[in-house]
Amino acid sequence: MDLLSEAISAIRTGHPTSGMFVRHAPWGRAYPVVPGSGFHVVLQGSCWLVPPDGEPMALGVGDVIFMPRGADHLLVDSLDSAVTEQARPGEPREIAGPGARCVLVCGAYELGRQRSHPLLDELPEFIxxxxxxxxxxxxxxxxxxxxxxISEPRAGTDAAIPALLETLLLFALRAWFDDRADAPTGWAAAFTDPAVATALRAMHEAPERGWAVPELAAVAGVSRATLARRFTATVGEPPLSYLTRWRMLTAARLLRESDTPLSTVARKVGYQSEFAFAKAFKREYGLAPGQYRRAEDQPAVIAV
Known part of the structure; x- marks a missing residue:
């Protein structure tokens, strides 16, 4: 099982959005926090990303900037330029001006709004x-x-763009982890540690099983102490804590994407009692499973 794909699929909701924007200097655009992840790609020209805290980042042609948690920020052609726009639905895709031309592809991915995955939680605000x-x-x-x-729509474009956006998200995360392969930490290390990766795959493939640390250690081929130490150091929490998190993420995905009865959802994530499942789910999400399902039927509107 592909751990990266599974982690992203567990929290992805709705449909990704994107658009191409053309700006002529001077320009400045504010991006508020979005309920998901966002990205920018510079296709022509250059600009600056200005975060709320920290140093501005110079972006050139071909650069990709990814915001795992949709952090607010500014894009400006120059650090001296005023911010006169805010990302919102229906704004002009091209604004003329006397200065240099900058072409951007901007997009966003909607994520589950109550609970994330530790893989995304450990990433910096801006990649x-x-x-x-x-x-x-x-x-x-x-x-x-x-x-x-985006620039030259053809037959099939409406189907191609969502697929390409999903691919872009995975390739951006893969690039980030690949850049840390020489000295991996956190989830980058979890992917490359055979014992931890094996234990993760076992939990992902069968969240309904009554896993215990000794059983996971046997599957991973290491001692209980070794697995517990290496798992906690890379994933950020002990094996059984992650198992509970994965069960709840899996349950949330089933609730969002299907009309599977609650009793069946409970069994699929390791709970024989619907009551015990509902209690555990509410502890994690602050909503009963049925309430969560109804709330997630209302998609978020994300401006790019």
Whole structure:
């Protein structure tokens, strides 16, 4: 089982959105917090990303900037430019001006609003993936295909763009983890630690099983103490704490994406009693399972 794909699929909701924006200097655009993840790709020209805290980041052609938790920020052509726009539905995709032209693809992914996954939780607020020759060719290819579909729509574009956006998200995260392969920490290390990865796959493949640390350690081929130590150091929590989190994320996904009866959802995530499942779910999400299902039927509106 592909751990990265599973983690993202567990918290992805709704449909990704994107658009191409053309701005001529001087310009400045504010991006408020979004209930999900966002990204920008510079296709032409250059600009600056200004976070609420920390140093501005210079972005050039081909650069990808990814915001795992949809943090608020500014984009400006120059650090001296005033901010005169705010991202909102229906705003003009192109604004003329006397200065240099900048072309951006901006997009957002809706995520489950009550609970995230620790893989995303540990990422920085802003991930800058510069365009470097020979680096991350798959990501570069996804960027090029997405830009072509947005700039010149053809038959099938409405189907192609969501698929390319999903691919871009996975390739951006893969690039981030690949860049840390020489000295992995956190989830980058979890992916490369055979024992931890095996234990994670076992829980992901069968969350309904009554896993205990000795059983997981046997599957992983290490001692209980070794698994507990390495799992906690990389994943950020002990094995059985993560198991509970994964069960709840899986349950939330089933509630969002299907009309599966609550009793069946409970069994699929390791609870023989619907009451025990409902109690555990409410403890994690603050809502009973049925309330959560109804709330998630109301999609968020994300401006890009």
């Amino acid at each position: 800058h993936l510069p365009a470097r020759p020979g680096r991350h060719p798959a990501l570069r290819g996804a960027v090029d295909l997405l830009a072509a579909e």
